[in-house]
Amino acid sequence: MRPSTIIETDYLVIGSGLAGLYFAAKASAHGRVTIVTKRGVKDATTTLAQAGVAAVLSDDDSLEQHARDTIKTGAGLCNEKIVNLTVSEGPARVSDLAESFGVPFTTKADGAYDLGLEGGHTRRRVVRVDDFTGAAIMDHLVETVSKIPNITIMENHMVVDLLSMAKYGKENACFGAFILDRSTGVMDTVISRATVLASGGAGKVYLYTSNPDTAVGDGISMAYRIGAEVSNMEFFQFHPTLLYNPKAKSFLISEALRGEGGILKRADGTAFMAAYSEMRELAPRDVVARAIDSEMKITGDDSVFLDITHRGAEFLKERFTNIYKETLRFGIDMTEQPIPVVPAAHYCCGGVQVDEWGATNIPNLFAIGEVSHTGLHGACRMASNSLLEALVFAGRAAERVRECEAHRPKEIIPWKSGHAVSSDEGVVVAHNWDEIRRTMWNYVGIVRSNRRLQRAMHRINMISDEIHHYYWNFLVTPELIELRNLALTADLIVYGAQRRLESRGLHFNIDYPEASPFYARDTRLRRGNGPNHKPSRFW
Ligand code: SIN
Secondary structure, rough: OOOEEEEEEEEEEEEEHHHHHHHHHHHHOOEEEEEEEOOOOOOOHHOOOOOOOOOOOOOOOOOOHHHHHHHHOOOOHHHHHHHHHHHHHHHHHHHHHHHHHHHOOOOOOOOOEOEEEEOOOOHHHOOOOOOOOOHHHHHHHHHHHHHOOOOEEEEOOOEEEEHHHHHHHHOOOOEEEEEEEEOOEEEEEEEEEEEOOOOOHHHHHHOOOOOOOOOOOOHHHHHOOOOOEEEOOOOEEEEEEEEOOOOOOOOOOOOHHHOOOOOOEEEOOOOOHOOOOOOOOOOHHHHHHHHHHHHHHHHHOOOOEEEEEEOHHHHHHHHHHHHHHHHHOOOOOOOOOEEEEEEEEEEOEEEEEEOOOOEEEOOOOOEOHHHEEEEOOOOOOOOOOHHHHHHHHHHHHHHHHHOOOOOOOOOOOOOOOOEEEOOOOOHHHHHHHHHHHHHHHHHHOOOOOOHHHHHHHHHHHHHHHHHHHHHHHEEEOHHHHHHHHHHHHHHHHHHHHHOOOOEEHHHHOOOOOOHHHHHOOOEEEOOOOOOOOOOOOOO
């Protein structure tokens, strides 16, 4: 085995989606950037994004209208200052993606952007590259970033824990991370002036999700462990329409289909959204996902159906090239038949609390993209506002990190595996992984209750105790690191949900079916003591 190394850099970026790569490109103008990513550089949630980036780019739209739609969808919890700054900086960031990185956004014959429409938006404002926007953005960002000499990309490396000055008896500040080289099993240390979490979300906490396998809540849990504030974890967004097919692993049927007239129907062909909202198929996602959940319970069917056949084959093949091809692979011709769809976990609206520069409460630790909680989304994220947020806050953080003053101890305490021995009990990890995801799906899903949440907390506490024992007694493996993070993220979601005694946006509890003005505030958790802080057990 090769010896451990210490790598020095100005900016350590954890994660390689839109937020991480855009930050790296901008920050490389004033410092060395090291990007650490768990798998390949393109194995990020951004790659799977179909619809696009929401921004005000047409004459019939306005910044005020974009802000109003975002705030309405956010059900009373958006931070208006953050909403206003995000929507106002959006158009310039989109132009930068097109001009500096060459992202070929789809245009109409007259050269104007061909904008999409999605739930919650009252105007067409989603700029896109056909229906594979995320993949196109990633291609162009990776191409640019890999040519910048100041940037190093470390693929197949996992962050195990962030390095904190508090461990050395000093004022807390982050100065890097322990990283595990997956190919050799060697634990290296990265020392950085600023550390930027861009590690994405946590959809894998649920059994059914649109997210890639990498989305296990790593950033949220490692930040929480060193004392960062985490907010609003109970607001987990379920996308209403994933393809329902046993062979299709988490393929999204973009909301843009409903934007172009797709109608949700029961198996017998009855359209049902009018009974749930006057905005019908274009109601915010929490409303549509709950409506589908309720229909599936009423009919006992395994899915509902999204019918867009009336738009005609020519339009559909051109507008939804990717979705048309993918669904056809599973034997569904969307030009002739409705698509079977079900809701699935999609986006973590909560995350590591940051200010308007992406800075956390821990000096020199930043969070950007889905891992963060900026206050933009409130209790329900409006479609395509997430890539917008990632861009705007990555750009802002790249400006702010240059002000960070380096902190580092005189001598670094190396990673200790204690009396660890190699484990042959991978089955324990697999079992716990599965149990967490099932528990979350069954008890902490679209519709919650006090009893279900209590049961979930009980199960997760037991699993967490087991992981703690297991984690410290055996050699650390990538699977174990992910399981530990998955369990803590699940714990924070349930903990938040148990403390919000109301229904609002994405959090619906049948024991408190109405919103309460008392809870028109964020749930903020910090490891340790205090009235609103989860008491630390062992994290
Ligand atoms: C979609 O294409 O429906 C996903 C867009 C989003 O989640 O913002």
